[in-house]
Amino acid sequence: MKNSVTVHAPAKINLALRVGSPRPDGFHPLNTVFCSLDLYDVIDVEQADELSLELVGCDLEVDEHNLALRAARALQTRTGTNHGARITITKTIPVAGGMAGGSANAAGVLVGLNELWDLGLTTSELAELGSELGSDVPFCLMGGLAIGTSRGENLVPIRPGFFQSWVLIVNDEGMSTPAVFKKYDELRPEPHEPASIEEIVAALQGSSIDGLAGLLVNDLAEPAFHLRPDIRRTFERAHGSGIATVLSGSGPTIAILCTSDQEADVLAEGLRNDGMRVLRAVGPAVGTHIVRSN
Numbered sequence: 597m598k599n600s601v602t603v604h605a606p607a608k609i610n611l612a613l614r615v616g617s618p619r620p621d622g623f624h625p626l627n628t629v630f631c632s633l634d635l636y637d638v639i640d641v642e643q644a645d646e647l648s649l650e651l652v653g654c655d656l657e658v659d660e661h662n663l664a665l666r667a668a669r670a671l672q673t674r675t676g677t678n679h680g681a682r683i684t685i686t687k688t689i690p691v692a693g694g695m696a697g698g699s700a701n702a703a704g705v706l707v708g709l710n711e712l713w714d715l716g717l718t719t720s721e722l723a724e725l726g727s728e729l730g731s732d733v734p735f736c737l738m739g740g741l742a743i744g745t746s747r748g749e750n751l752v753p754i755r756p757g758f759f760q761s762w763v764l765i766v767n768d769e770g771m772s773t774p775a776v777f778k779k780y781d782e783l784r785p786e787p788h789e790p791a792s793i794e795e796i797v798a799a800l801q802g803s804s805i806d807g808l809a810g811l812l813v814n815d816l817a818e819p820a821f822h823l824r825p826d827i828r829r830t831f832e833r834a835h836g837s838g839i840a841t842v843l844s845g846s847g848p849t850i851a852i853l854c855t856s857d858q859e860a861d862v863l864a865e866g867l868r869n870d871g872m873r874v875l876r877a878v879g880p881a882v883g884t885h886i887v888r889s890n
Contacts, residue, residue, distance in 0.1 A: 599643055601711045602888040604636040605704030606739055606881050607695040609844040609851045614790040615780060615815040623747045624777060627790040629797065632739040633877040637689050639704035641712050644682040653687035667702035667729055671709050674725055679713045692770020694845030699732035703884040711889055739883020743797060756880055757802050760853055761860040764875040765834060765867060767848040771820060776846040779819035805839065805855060812842035820847035837863055
């Protein structure tokens with residue numbers, strides 16, 4: 597077995613997120629396009645007698661509900677191993693920001709402990725286990741650019757025609773995904789299927805980023821804005837910058853697509869000067885991956 601392993605787990609944004617009315621199991625059917633970004637949480641795992649988890653860079657309390665710790669326990673149960681590990685997660689992805697930070701951490705723990713404990717599970721087996729933990733975990737494992745259906749766990753990769761430069765406006769106050777979906781159901785009570793994403797998928801496979809203009813869409817934006825009028829105001833201020841603006845996941849992160857890194861750098865500087873908290877990112881990026889193992 598290894599002594600320690602370091603993993604990078606990327607954030608994601610949804611370039612399109614179309615939502616249907618709840619299924620009998622309570623989940624909402626989705627048609628979505630995922631894009632991973634070169635914005636990573638770092639997961640370090642080391643051999644230990646027991647499982648433990650430390651979070652660095654955020655003030656979240658660690659308990660048994662933490663998705664990363666649940667991932668470690670699920671891996672123990674699935675494989676029958678009784679090995680322990682000291683898990684340290686250094687956060688860069690905004691917490692409760694609609695960028696799958698928790699799912700990325702779960703994916704990172706699965707990859708890291710699979711290597712640390714020499715379990716030999718395949719990526720498909722890790723994705724199957726990850727889908728039981730959270731709908732975004734399989735994509736966080738895979739990365740790149742992909743269509744997601746069902747709860748988002750059924751994935752079809754997309755070969756991108758170009759790279760994307762992003763400016764991300766982040767907010768210190770996160771949002772509850774269940775609360776946003778609940779508000780969505782209040783606003784759209786009639787039975788309906790998620791809308792098509794064919795047009796944006798075709799544009800992503802094209803040769804010009806300009807083809808994405810006006811195509812980024814998120815059905816959760818309006819319910820999120822109802823819950824957080826301040827996010828609506830920020831979105832309206834940012835709208836018109838770059839090629840397109842979209843709320844990421846259930847919010848509150850606002851993603852602005854730019855034509856180039858240079859344009860994104862200038863926009864990011866201007867928004868910071870306006871007092872906003874801003875991150876820069878490029879996508880699509882590789883999925884969860886090992887960067888050190890010894």
